[in-house]
Structures are given as C-alpha cells and as structure tokens.
Amino acid sequence: NAGVTQTPKFRILKIGQSMTLQCTQDMNHNYMYWYRQDPGMGLKLIYYSVGAGITDKGEVPNGYNVSRSTTEDFPLRLELAAPSQTSVYFCASSYSANTEAFFGQGTRLTVV
Template sequence: NAGVTQTPKFRILKIGQSMTLQCTQDMNHNYMYWYRQDPGMGLKLIYYSVGAGITDKGEVPNGYNVSRSTTEDFPLRLELAAPSQTSVYFCASSYGATDTQYFGPGTRLTVL
C-alpha cells in the first residue's frame, strides 16, 4: 500500500513551457485534491475531485487544469508556466469530504 504517490519530485521549467504533475492513490479514495504551498503561506487548494469524471475549482485555479478519468489518478496540468507558479505542489486524497486527507510527498517546481 503506497498511499499517495507523486511524480516528478523536482522540476525546473522555463517561462511558457507546459507540464503535467502526476498523482496516484491506491486507497480507493473518492476525493482527491491538489494544493500548492508557498513559504509562510500555508496550503492553498487549486482543484479537487469528488470522484471519477467530476472536478471543481478551489481557491487558486488560474493557470492550472485537471482531469479525473479513473479513481486512482488525478493529474495536474500547467499550461504556459509563469514564475508565480514556482511552489511546492501536494496531492492528497480522502475517502469522504470530512475524512482525513492523506498527502503525497510533493513536487518542487521552479519556473525561470
């Protein structure tokens, strides 16, 4: 049982490039989330999903897109990367809306 896994661990992008952050969970959780964490700013919700085929915006969705074609996977797409997207990105999952969220190890992204 690996829990929540994320790839890659680190990435450097140039301004305007695109990339996909991968997230997979093996706990059969319904809910999945993407957060970004900036120094001293806590965790901000980007997008979340309540099940396969259903996604919704969080607090800071601009510049990102998501899809959820399976229960296990919830990739985050960055189009036209900007320096403001330099951050640590965490994926999380939970069984229900008020249940414990389990976090992945994070992806450190730098946009230069």
C-alpha cells in the same frame, strides 16, 4: 503501502513551457485534491475532485487544469508556466469529505 504517489519530485521549467504533475492513489479514495504551498502562505487549494469525472475549482485555479478519468489518478496540468507558479505542489486524497486526507510527498517546481 504506496498511499498517494506524486511524480516528479523536482522539476525546473522555463517560462511558457507546459507540464503535467502526476498523482495516483491506491486507497480507492473518492476525493482528491491539489494544493500549492508557498513560504508563509500556507496550503492553497487549486482543484479538487469528488469522484471520477467530477472536478471543481479551489481558491487558486488560474493557470492550471485537471482531469479525473479514473478513481486512482488526478493529474495537474500547467499549460504556460509562469514564475508565479514556482511552488511546492501537494496532491491529497480522502475517502470522504469527513475523513482523513492523505498527502503525497510533494513536487517542488521552479519556473525560470
């Protein structure tokens, strides 16, 4: 039972570097989400997708990009890493807007 798989689990980036956080799900879910979680700040939605080829901004999209070329994959791209992007990133998926969201294990990113 793979569910939602995120890679890598940990990463240290230097300021200005770029990277892609990978997320894949094997539940044939239509909806996928990217959140960041900072201490004392709760979960903030970065981007979400309601199906392949469709993406939309969440609360905090600046500095990030996403694509959804397949149902399974929803990568998150950081183009010019900044210290403010140090956070734990969670990918999630759900079958529909009204059903349970399943979360990955998270990617802990530090930008120095």
